[in-house]
Amino acid sequence: MNEPAPQLAEDSLGNDYQADPLGNDYQNDPPTLSATLTIKNRLGLHARAAGKLVEAAGRFKSRVLLVKDDAEADIRSIVSLISLGCPYNTEVVLLATGPDAPQALAALTDIIDNRFGEA
Numbered sequence: 664m665n666e667p668a669p670q671l672a673e674d675s676l677g678n679d680y681q682a683d684p685l686g687n688d689y690q691n692d693p694p695t696l697s698a699t700l701t702i703k704n705r706l707g708l709h710a711r712a713a714g715k716l717v718e719a720a721g722r723f724k725s726r727v728l729l730v731k732d733d734a735e736a737d738i739r740s741i742v743s744l745i746s747l748g749c750p751y752n753t754e755v756v757l758l759a760t761g762p763d764a765p766q767a768l769a770a771l772t773d774i775i776d777n778r779f780g781e782a
Contacts, residue, residue, distance in 0.1 A: 695760040696768050701752060704778035708749035712779035713741045719770050725761025727771060738771065 702708055720727055720738040727738040731753060736743035738757075749755060755775075759768040774780075 695758050696764045697759075698757045698768055698772050699754060700757065700772060700775045701754050702749050702775065703751070704781045705751050706781065707751050707753065708744060708747065708755075710741065710745060712781070713744040715774055715779050716744060716771060717741050719774055720767065722770070723761070723763045723767035725759050725764040725767045727760075727764075727767055728758045730756040730758060 704712065706712070716729070716738055717740070728735045729738055729744060729747065730736075731747045731749055734747055735758075736747050738744065747755075757768055757771055757775075759765075759771075761767070
C-alpha cells in the first residue's frame with residue numbers, strides 16, 4: 664500500500680515545514696532548550712539505558728533530540744538512540760522544544776546524570 668505523502672504546513676514567514684505526525688505544531692512553541700551532558704555509566708547508552716529515556720520521554724509532549732557530534736536521534740526511538748553509538752564518557756546534547764520542554768529536559772538530564780540508575 665502507498666503511504667500518504669507527509670503533510671506540509673506553512674509558518675508565519677511563509678516557510679514550509681513537515682507537520683508532526685502526532686499533530687503537534689512546534690512552530691509556535693518557545694525556543695529550543697538544550698543541555699550538554701556526559702554519558703557517565705561504564706556501559707554507555709545501551710538498550711536498557713535507552714529504554715529508560717524512551718519511557719521518560721513518553722510522559723511529555725515536547726519533541727526531544729539527543730545529539731552526538733553531527734548525528735541526532737529522536738529520544739522516543741530506542742533504535743535511533745542506540746544507533747548513535749554513545750560509549751562511556753561521550754558528550755551529548757539534549758534539545759527540547761515544546762510546551763513542557765523545561766520539564767522534559769530536567770527529567771531526561773536527571774536520568775543521564777544519574778547513570779540511568781546503574782553503577
